[in-house]
Amino acid sequence: MIEFSVAGWSAWAPDLTTAEQWRAWAEQPWLPQGDAAPALLEVPAMQRRRIERLGRMAIQAACWCEQNGDESDIPLVFASRHGDVARSLALLQSLVGQEPMSPTAFGLSVHNAVAALYSIMRGSRSNYLALAGGAATVEAACVEAYGLLADGAPEVRVVVYEAPLPALFAGFADEPDAGFAWCWRLRRADQPGTRLGLAWRAAQAVPVRPLLPRALAAHKFLLSGDASMITTIDGQDWVWTRHG
Secondary structure, three states: OEEEEEEEEEEEEOOEOOHHHHHHHHHOOOOOOOOOOOOOOOOOHHHHOOOOHHHHHHHHHHHHOOOOOOOOOOOEEEEOOOOOHHHHHHHHHHHHOOOOOOHHHHHHHOOOHHHHHHHHHOOOOOOEEEEOOHHHHHHHHHHHHHHHHHOOOOOEEEEEEEOOOOHHHHHHOOOOOOOEEEEEEEEEOOOOOEEEEEEEEEOOOOOOOOOOOHHHHHHHHHHHOOOEEEEEEOOEEEEEEEOO
16 A cells, blocks of 8 residues: 655646536546637646647646645656547558658657657656556556655646547447546645545456546546545456545
8 A cells, every 4th residue: 555645736627627626526526528729828828739639638737736846855756548549540550541640740659759758848857657457557557656656856846638439349349438637746645635545455346337437436536525436447446545
């Protein structure tokens, strides 16, 4: 079991742009829908034009979670189950059609592209990494952040972001689709904030299709005040608990 403190958070989804809206949503959750994208006014227009919707959501959440002062020693964990799969699919379709691929599109399709764009656009020299852990992507990101905290980082920012899958992959989806992004400021469990625990064990129940994307359900758990939440993935239970 690992424990950590969430010292602050930010999030963006269509029609969910303020902390008050998110807290109300956590009481009566619904699946965010629509193709809206954040304004991302923190990034100059010339740079902003390069960023697709998925990247805009992630970078907006990361920007809103920034604090005043020097943040060069705060590592960042960017986590997305599928990344910009729509861009990758478009590149593959170009190959099938024997058309030349765009070098820019290729460069922005790799899984760490969003993290790199954020680092460049915000002038951040912090350590960052990008990961995908399947259905347990959020849990993998928190375990990674916990390791960074154990190594002495004063804080770790975890940025989680997803977009709906292209229609071609609809038959493989095992959770609802939605576009959203959130960022948590994680600190050691003895620091001020909302203290959460995360444990894992062999599954004790048959998994059911979730009502929300698993990554979004984790953010709902943070905001809702629930005492616990269990997510069953690939024969394993991930047990979230709240401590104080």
